[in-house]
Amino acid sequence: MSGDFILLGLAGVIASGAPIVLASIGETISERAGVTNLSLNGLIIFSGMMGFWVAVETDSLFLGFLTGALVGALVSAIVAFSSITLKQSQVAVGFILAITTRDLAYFLGNPIMGRQGPIMLSTPIPLLSQIPILGPLFFQQSIMTYASIILIFIVWFWIYKTRPGLMLQGIGEKPSAAYVRGANVGRMRYFYTILGGTLVGLAGPLFTLSVKAGWKGTITGLDGIGWIALAITIFGGWNPIRVAFGAYFFAFLQWLGLVLQSSWTFIPSQVLQVAPFPLMILTLLLVNLGNTEWVARLLATLPDGVRERVKKLIRSLRSQAPAALGTPFERE
Template sequence: MQEFALIMAGILLAGAPLVLATLGETITEKAGVINLSLDGTMLLAAMASFALASATGSAWTGALGGMAVGAAVASVLGLTNIYLGQSQLAVGFILTLLTRDLAYFLGHSYSRQPGPSLGYWGIPGLSETPLLDLLLGRQSPVVSISLAAIALCWWWMYKTNAGMRLRAVGESPRAAFGRGIRVRFSRLMACLAGGALVGLAGAAYSLAVKPGWGRPQGCEGAGWIALAIVIFGGWHPVRAAIGAYFFAALQVSGIYLQDIFPSIPAQVFQVAPFPMMIVTLLAVNLGRVGFVQDLMRRYPFLKRFSGSWPITAPAALGQDFDPKKGL
């Protein structure tokens, strides 16, 4: 049981940044905006967080700096798309290339240098329960923050008026505008909030999961995986978080499998989680394929399986909105 608790603790830590990034992108896409800059934003935020933490001696100041970087990058996407009508996909892709190169260029002097980390939080009372103490009591604070963020994001999105407005502008911006909702402003706020969470995810890598800065950092490609996990989770914060932990479990299992199968090159286990996540994503989306739908019409009992993990994108995802064109 102790070994199992250690494995689960590793999954929670490895999955924490992915959870934060997927929640941030879920919020953004629920408002109808696609942010493709996640991968570069996380790298730039990781670099900026470590640099700021090193300069100030405070890891928490660095984490706040990472959130500010994420929000700043997202604001560029929001302003150019929401108010200037530029392509979300083109701007997001350019931003991810720009921020990635900026991260490596500006962070060169901090490469392989010592710096502060967020350390560990001890939760009072868990020491009396050894398994829970191993699982949660000796963890980085990003684990607790990510778990709290899941519950808070779900509550805000589905139990508050602000969350209802967010979903409204992502489903039918014209109808929301007709109801008096400021569609463009709501989308911009969603971009900023989502970007801040993505920036915090980058900070979590350089200040907690893999403290330090260098090339490779350890979060390369994580932004693209977060985008895929949002689809896997059906644009639902809880299911997206499950997808993030699933990918983290694949990564952690690869570490243990290296010991079990020493003859297999270590690179195989490092790369394996990525194609496995793609296969899982394809399997989840299989219900949308034409021949599968034909089979479900012939054999109705198959619908039980296809509806167990619904994936429905916001109706206005990726669509621009101009209030001057009327309702």
Template sequence: MTLEWIFGLAGVLAAAAPLLIAVIGETFSERAGVVNLSVNGAMLLAAMAGFAVAVRTGSLELGFLAGTVIGALMALMVAFASLTLRQSQVAVGLVLALLGRDLAYFLGNPFMGMPGPRVGALPIPVLKDLPVLGPLLFQQSPVVYISLATVALAWVWIFRTRPGLVLRCVGERPPAAFARGVPVTRVRYGYAVLGGALVGFAGAAYTLDLKGGWQGPISGIDGIGWIVLAITIFGGWHPVRGAFGALIFALLQWLSLVLQPRLPGIPSQVLNVAPFPLMIFALLLTNLGNTEWVQTALSRLPESSRRLALRALRSLQVAPPAALGTVFEEE
């Protein structure tokens, strides 16, 4: 593997880091049964506010804290409207997504193009000198290390701890969880706020680490929140599979840049937007095997080919938590 490819893949990891964190946050929220559609607006507002606070105070830590608090507060509004006021999670989330985007652009005007503090690389002694793995994994910024640790911790928490079992039960069968003494609404509130906090941290990571500043509508952040929601579904609400989806999206974005000079006949705009429809196509594949026309087409294949195709489609299929988006009334 050439040095150019190693550093390119290291850049993919860096680009995927905020996505990883946001996907894990939304995974926690939806595992508990709360759909937070405000993610796009929350990430934009957290990105702007995090950078603004860091510029005013000179503190990266306070900038990340500001972004985290904004994400948590927006998720709390979604949870309050749906769990307490019994309003539609989808409607409230969409309104907050639009509100957060517009507030970010309006309030962020004074900070557009301003220089500010930025997270630097933090090479890990000894490990940074390893061949291939050193520059790929151990010469990254702290945000990358945090993202990888978040994925690992989320997997352990959800699938290897008792609180994780409670989380899954709340998202799948809230009446059964309540019957066993679990405060379903309180648990949902907690995971919704936790998920929103991670989304806000991810938003701040764009302007304080990956992008290095706030550029308003041309920051390249708008739309990422919708990709986070798509990757959460593609990942089957599983931290590791969700992380894989985030890495695929970041890889597609990198490949679009690499291929531009090598494919002069294709407009650069096509390559720049290609990762988005490709991600949507991958999302469609998760439920393609359930459609009648696909089943009919597969039935016409030879037995060996049909089994192979069915196995591939089943590996992609996902099922949401049974109680996702529903309201449970504790009595």
């Protein structure tokens, strides 16, 4: 394996991680506001198909992405309406939408299967792209990849460093307190759920117009990514930077799987492709273990010096959900 090969591979990881970043950051925004959007898996497939369709018909990448964003906004608006206005279970509606939008994508996408569509090319940034190593890695990507990287920092800044961001944290943690301080909890939750869904909706066309270009029905390879993005949101502890790290790590594992596949031919390729999933369970286990009762009890039996160190380790791994996640807000 030469250095060039690895560099090219890692640049590919940044590119193929971009839609996962968009999806999991979108979900982070929504969950920060207290709404779990469980429809991600179907939503990405559906927006990918619709975006590809429009891009094929109009030969416009821009309209393709716009369509994806609109699909994302629409589906997440259903989640918002049913959970905020109708106070139905977010998980139930999200799950139904995850299945239904997926089937809808395969049904409506049947006629455009295998069609040749436009593909987004990379736009190297002058000068910066000439920097050794960093250039090919970060500055010879497509516009959407740049946008996804910038988005990570914007969302991080918004949540932690601005007043509206503080309000956003408030409506997810303690909506009654945010309400007292003048926040319109329902309206804000609508806004952030739809905004988050719009970002998720961009992930679909980013696959079908770039990372996994084309629409091939059930073998397009988008099924499962939405569930992964949801898990990454938890793994990232609802912190955009940690979430992005999780997304790139997942893309890296997938690339590693592909590389190993050629040298480890004795393992069926399908098995290597799912290697990230056991790791997902393990990481979820790691970040959640600190919240369980028996670990706390076990810790109490340890000698003081060791306990403090173990506690610190657990705390650094632990991620805790916004306190009001999944619960409807009722004015008292």
